[in-house]
Amino acid sequence: MIAVFGATGTTGSGVVKAMAAQRKPVRAVVRKAAQAAAATQLGAGVDVVAAELDDAAALRAALDGVSHVYCGLGRAANLAELEQHVVDAARAAGVAHYVKSSGVSVGVDRPSVIQKVHGQLEDYVRANLPGKHTILGCNFFMQNFFGVAGAIKSGVLPMPTGEARAGLVDAADIVRCAASVLAGAPGQHLGKRYQITGPAALSHGDAAATFTRVLGRPVQFVNVPEADFVAGCVQAGLPRWFAEVLADVYVRFFGAGDAATVSDDVRLVTGQAPRALEAWVRDNAQAFA
Numbered sequence: 001m002i003a004v005f006g007a008t009g010t011t012g013s014g015v016v017k018a019m020a021a022q023r024k025p026v027r028a029v030v031r032k033a034a035q036a037a038a039a040t041q042l043g044a045g046v047d048v049v050a051a052e053l054d055d056a057a058a059l060r061a062a063l064d065g066v067s068h069v070y071c072g073l074g075r076a077a078n079l080a081e082l083e084q085h086v087v088d089a090a091r092a093a094g095v096a097h098y099v100k101s102s103g104v105s106v107g108v109d110r111p112s113v114i115q116k117v118h119g120q121l122e123d124y125v126r127a128n129l130p131g132k133h134t135i136l137g138c139n140f141f142m143q144n145f146f147g148v149a150g151a152i153k154s155g156v157l158p159m160p161t162g163e164a165r166a167g168l169v170d171a172a173d174i175v176r177c178a179a180s181v182l183a184g185a186p187g188q189h190l191g192k193r194y195q196i197t198g199p200a201a202l203s204h205g206d207a208a209a210t211f212t213r214v215l216g217r218p219v220q221f222v223n224v225p226e227a228d229f230v231a232g233c234v235q236a237g238l239p240r241w242f243a244e245v246l247a248d249v250y251v252r253f254f255g256a257g258d259a260a261t262v263s264d265d266v267r268l269v270t271g272q273a274p275r276a277l278e279a280w281v282r283d284n285a286q287a288f289a
């Protein structure tokens with residue numbers, strides 16, 4: 001049985017669906033409040049169980065009979081604490097393989113908060129599940145452009161990234177990697193860390209040029225100050241803490257050059273090259289039209 005945490009999220013939901021499509025026994029672990037909607041969203045063949053992540057007894061029950069875990073948790077102010085509870089429960093349950101979704105260049109010495117949090121969590125996973133884990137160090141998701149679809153529709157891409165580049169990756173490629181890792185031969189991926197990136201390091205100016213080409217109308221990159229970006233996100237309805245985390249990523253993670261990493265690991269893990277931004281925009285053009 002494979003248990004998925006963050007099963008309502010971008011990669012977690014994809015991993016659940018991929019496992020169900022392969023007729024693998026899969027359990028989506030979600031918040032109680034999300035259980036009914038998740039059962040509908042994830043479809044038949046998925047065991048959707050509720051567990052709050054600070055409830056050790058509920059986590060123990062959720063991991064009963066589980067051999068593999070995929071953890072794609074995110075968007076939580078207390079992510080470090082929440083994911084440590086999951087690691088503790090996985091260790092107590094004796095799971096054979098824990099697959100953690102992380103960032104591409106993380107560490108407690110890196111400049112942005114999210115790099116430090118994932119760096120700390122990777123250390124925690126390595127210390128508590130030695131030789132029983134695989135870490136997927138994911139670069140910036142192409143799906144993040146959905147969050148600025150309104151601006152792109154009006155012809156601008158306002159980001160506080162300057163000329164900084166990122167090896168943008170399609171979340172579907174992360175899901176394919178996770179599925180390959182979970183289905184791998186025993187031991188094949190244990191103790192390994194992969195850099196999951198797209199095929200090219202692009203600036204947001206390059207991305208705007210790609211949207212321009214594919215949509216057939218001008219989309220212009222505008223380099224906005226960090227404070228204006230945060231204010232725009234809050235105005236669009238994001239909680240301030242999350243708007244600040246996002247801005248921190250764009251200014252400090254991108255600014256340090258840490259997002260510019262490009263690797264061949266998607267091909268190595270799945271046997272297939274990662275999707276380029278141009279193809280992704282073409283496939284999702286209606287969301288930006």
Ligand SMILES: NC(=O)c1ccc[n+]([C@@H]2O[C@H](COP(=O)([O-])OP(=O)(O)OC[C@H]3O[C@@H](n4cnc5c(N)ncnc54)[C@H](OP(=O)(O)O)[C@@H]3O)[C@@H](O)[C@H]2O)c1
Nearest residue numbers: 006007008009010011073074075076102103138139140141
């Ligand atoms: N987006 C990127 O470009 C990017 C790049 C590299 C790494 N990452 C990392 O990848 C991870 C996932 O990111 P994402 O964009 O896929 O996130 P996402 O789509 O927002 O999904 C986050 C998931 O975490 C769950 N979650 C949050 N707080 C929870 C709580 N208290 N209890 C139970 N579940 C909770 C959410 O459940 P609900 O639906 O119930 O809220 C959701 O299923 C993050 O750790 C992020 O740092 C993201």
